[in-house]
Ligand SMILES: Nc1nc2c(ncn2[C@@H]2O[C@H](COP(=O)(O)OP(=O)(O)OP(=O)(O)O)[C@@H](O)[C@H]2O)c(=O)[nH]1
């Protein structure tokens with residue numbers, strides 16, 4: 144969205160008052176007076192990923208790694224996101240692996256990439272694919288794998304009300320997609336599932 148189309152803070156707070164009213168409460172009562180301000184602040188936090196460019200995190204790389212060319216995996220990257228259908232939380236973990244081609248990136252940057260895309264409205268498939276694709280495009284490794292396991296509060300606290308359900312998605316690119324051994328090594332490293 145272009146900046147000039149962005150609603151003002153006052154408009155955003157007024158929208159929250161409308162929703163409070165619609166829910167059946169009185170936005171003028173004392174306990175709710177500051178709620179629109181808090182909700183807009185919370186939106187600023189949950190959706191800060193729109194003003195962040197994930198490619199920036201991956202541009203600083205290191206080449207002095209003694210020719211290290213084996214798989215690098217960051218597993219159990221916890222994240223909170225929101226589904227684009229209901230704006231309900233998606234809470235889970237991402238596992239990211241890649242096979243470097245000369246360049247490696249600081250590991251915190253992989254977690255920052257996850258954070259940036261998570262702090263936007265998402266569907267899990269898109270979140271998974273976006274993380275894998277930006278790593279492939281910017282770092283240009285021999286391959287990338289991303290696996291995400293998450294629970295969707297739009298399924299647990301409303302709608303079908305199914306607790307304890309996890310959704311697992313994966314996106315494999317390059318050698319992770321083409322070479323069964325690479326894929327198997329990655330899946331073994333991250334050891335997804337409740338048993339571990
Ligand atoms: N594939 C996928 N589906 C999602 C994700 N997040 C939410 N959904 C689903 O998106 C669907 C939206 O379906 P709709 O029928 O349009 O919405 P709804 O009437 O609120 O559906 P219910 O949740 O079944 O009550 C639901 O089945 C959600 O469970 C996601 O990340 N990936």
Ligand SMILES: [Zn+2]
Nearest residue numbers: 226228229297
């Ligand atoms: Zn949803």
